[in-house]
Amino acid sequence: MDHFLYRDGALFAEDVPVNEIAASVGTPFYCYSTATLTRHFRLFDEALEPLDHLVCFAMKSNSNQAILKTLAELGAGMDVVSGGEYARAKAAGVPGDRIVFSGVGKTATEMRAALSGGIRQFNVESEPEMELLNAVALSMGVVAPVAIRINPDVDARTHAKIATGKSENKFGIPIARAKEVYARAAALPGLEVTGIDVHIGSQLTELEPFELAYKKVAELTQALRADGHEIRRLDLGGGLGIPYTRSNEAPPLPSEYGDLIKRTLGHLGCEVEIEPGRLISGNAGIMVSSVIYVKNGEGRDFLIVDGAMNDLVRPSMYDAHHDIIPVREPAPGTEQAPIDIVGPVCESGDTFAKQRDMPPLASGDLVAFRSAGAYGAVMSSEYNSRPLIPEVLVKGDQFAVIRPRPTFDEMISRDNIPEWLL
Numbered sequence: 426m427d428h429f430l431y432r433d434g435a436l437f438a439e440d441v442p443v444n445e446i447a448a449s450v451g452t453p454f455y456c457y458s459t460a461t462l463t464r465h466f467r468l469f470d471e472a473l474e475p476l477d478h479l480v481c482f483a484m485k486s487n488s489n490q491a492i493l494k495t496l497a498e499l500g501a502g503m504d505v506v507s508g509g510e511y512a513r514a515k516a517a518g519v520p521g522d523r524i525v526f527s528g529v530g531k532t533a534t535e536m537r538a539a540l541s542g543g544i545r546q547f548n549v550e551s552e553p554e555m556e557l558l559n560a561v562a563l564s565m566g567v568v569a570p571v572a573i574r575i576n577p578d579v580d581a582r583t584h585a586k587i588a589t590g591k592s593e594n595k596f597g598i599p600i601a602r603a604k605e606v607y608a609r610a611a612a613l614p615g616l617e618v619t620g621i622d623v624h625i626g627s628q629l630t631e632l633e634p635f636e637l638a639y640k641k642v643a644e645l646t647q648a649l650r651a652d653g654h655e656i657r658r659l660d661l662g663g664g665l666g667i668p669y670t671r672s673n674e675a676p677p678l679p680s681e682y683g684d685l686i687k688r689t690l691g692h693l694g695c696e697v698e699i700e701p702g703r704l705i706s707g708n709a710g711i712m713v714s715s716v717i718y719v720k721n722g723e724g725r726d727f728l729i730v731d732g733a734m735n736d737l738v739r740p741s742m743y744d745a746h747h748d749i750i751p752v753r754e755p756a757p758g759t760e761q762a763p764i765d766i767v768g769p770v771c772e773s774g775d776t777f778a779k780q781r782d783m784p785p786l787a788s789g790d791l792v793a794f795r796s797a798g799a800y801g802a803v804m805s806s807e808y809n810s811r812p813l814i815p816e817v818l819v820k821g822d823q824f825a826v827i828r829p830r831p832t833f834d835e836m837i838s839r840d841n842i843p844e845w846l847l
């Protein structure tokens with residue numbers, strides 16, 4: 426459920442008409458709903474009751490400061506995957522003890538920054554990383570809290586580019602080697618092993634892969650405890666999918682996911698962390714775009730909009746589907762006809778949808794790409810020298826630009842001309 430609904434024939438973001446935002450900031454732009462973010466965070470938070478738990482928002486899905494602050498004020502922790510994300514989390518006021526640091530390639534610089542700024546735990550993904558973190562912590566005279574990310578070798582049954590829990594993926598330590606690696610970690614004086622971490626992929630639309638993985642985590646917890654390790658925390662990753670189409674998909678609910686966690690791991694007495702990204706931010710955002718032209722091709726019509734693959738890359742990168750709806754609600758009974766919806770970028774891959782049934786639209790009409798709040802703005806670029814599009818946050822009847830559109834001059838002035846060209 427989200428808060429982008431038609432009212433009196435026009436699309437609203439909460440209590441704000443989307444066309445009013447468009448008139449104020451210009452298109453294309455991202456628009457997020459505070460009520461939706463809040464609702465989704467709370468669903469997870471409540472789903473894990475009564476376990477001792479922390480919901481760490483995977484901020485790689487959306488790392489705008491205003492989004493982070495909105496969630497942090499609700500009590501969210503953050504899952505960060507880079508020094509830049511760590512800095513953003515801190516800048517948004519998230520205390521270090523609510524930040525977990527994931528990622529396969531943490532550098533010594535990133536480790537030092539997190540150790541000096543405060544960190545709940547590093548999710549360590551390899552033995553070389555473990556050795557480096559130990560050395561960095563010792564050089565600073567501190568002890569680094571760690572969970573070790575194990576790769577449970579389960580098939581998440583999602584798009585290959587976002588599956589992370591099979592043995593052929595680059596993530597984590599093979600579960601078969603876990604005992605050996607934990608023994609090594611326990612012998613390193615710069616590390617304090619707190620628990621186990623697992624994350625099997627993104628946009629999972631079934632609970633079964635989670636169940637397989639979490640059962641393996643439960644067994645491993647007991648095996649490691651038997652070896653004398655104090656396993657007190659389980660980080661269960663993110664990955665619960667969202668419905669990208671209104672019609673047929675019905676991924677599991679956070680409450681069902683929470684029940685699964687309690688059923689498979691509740692008896693272990695561990696503190697539980699989860700790292701949802703998409704399910705919190707995905708349906709909390711839309712991308713609003715204007716129709717530039719309707720072009721009639723040979724046997725095919727094209728709706729050319731001012732948003733493009735550089736603004737929202739998911740369709741070209743993951744073959745992802747986004748529902749695209751007109752901002753002015755079509756009258757009941759309006760005929761729909763198939764059309765290709767494309768952006769202006771000079772690549773055939775700049776196609777949002779092929780042969781999508783749409784009501785008649787004309788130049789200047791606004792359309793909204795739904796479910797664009799996750800992996801949208803964060804993955805955007807200035808390809809074709811198209812300035813990053815603005816982000817807007819709505820709360821009730823208020824809205825604010827939370828990242829402005831740079832001017833061409835601002836975009837150009839980031840480049841420097843070397844002396845020899847002056």
Ligand SMILES: *Cc1c(COP(=O)(O)O)cnc(C)c1O
Nearest residue numbers: 483527627663664700701702703
């Ligand atoms: C990407 C990622 C997440 C979030 O995945 P979602 O599908 O957005 O919930 C969580 N944890 C880790 C380690 C990740 O890499």
